[in-house]
Amino acid sequence: MKVLVFGETGQLGLELARRAGDVTLEIHGRDSADFSDPAACAARVAASDADAVINAVAYTAVDKAEEEEALATTINGETPGAIARACAESGIPFVHVSTDYVFDGAGEAPFSPDHPTAPLGAYGRSKLAGEEAVRAAGGAHAILRTSWVVSAHGKNFVKTMLRLGAERDRLTIVADQVGGPTCAADIADACLEIACQLAEDPAKSGTYQFSDAPDVSWADFARDVFDQSGTTCEVVDISSSDYPTPAKRPLNSRMDNSGTETTFGITRPDWRVGVREILADLKAERAQNG
Secondary structure, eight states, X not given: OEEEEEOSSSHHHHHHHHHOTTSEEEEEOTTTOOTTOHHHHHHHHHHOOOSEEEEOOOOOOTTGGGTOHHHHHIIIIIHHHHHHHHHHHHTOOEEEEEEGGGSOOOSSSOBOTTSOOOOXXXXXXXXXXXXXXXXXXXXXXXXXXXXXXXXXXXXXXXXHHHHHHHHOSEEEEEOSOEEOOEEHHHHHHXXXXXXXXXXXXXXXXXXXXXXXXXXEEHHHHHHHHHHHHTOOOEEEEEXXXXXXXXXXXXXXXXXXXXXXXXXXXXXXXXHHHHHHHHHHHHHHHHHHHO
């Protein structure tokens, strides 16, 4: 099977390349597919002989999106829609990654895929626009919402905690936002599996959710990272109101993943195992770089 992947250097794109196994990947990064140009990305699909497409690209600067909503909406909304239409015309499935930010974060119950969406800010609105455009294209597709992505690559919470924890004896971390930290490697595995199954059975099209387990607060997530890495740093719980940001974050990022398991047989991995693997990757990288 051959899969066209948009995204080469991001957390998910790098893990897709690492974990493709027997799947052949046609990967397009910024040099060959400008995601601010919907038509150019759609043309890549039309010119490909791939059996499926995975979108691993997104505008993810949540706070900056408040100032650049038009650009965020192009990258997160218009371009995925153009790709989805090109996939529909070619008769191939499209796997598009979305986010928990399409919800308002109210309550404490996990959000089901069909729960009403109500994004709190520009980033969430741009991702919701992408979801709606993908569905409207009418082709075989899977929208996969995920949350709190971490890996050994790029900028993410695990790497930030390791850096700050090595510099300070004490950190204040938000404790009233709860969700499922999700390792990019696990998302990559899920996307590849879903793409393969959709190619065989387009009737599995729909909106799904995938996050690692168990759900946890950012503060407790930080404590685990420090425990596993042997970092001596005290974590002090604070509320979101004590750490204001330009974009409001959802307090509740819990998501119901049962549909993903029922349809595709994909269960929630344990993020604690994933963190251990991330730490091992970072250690190996340090050893390689001297």
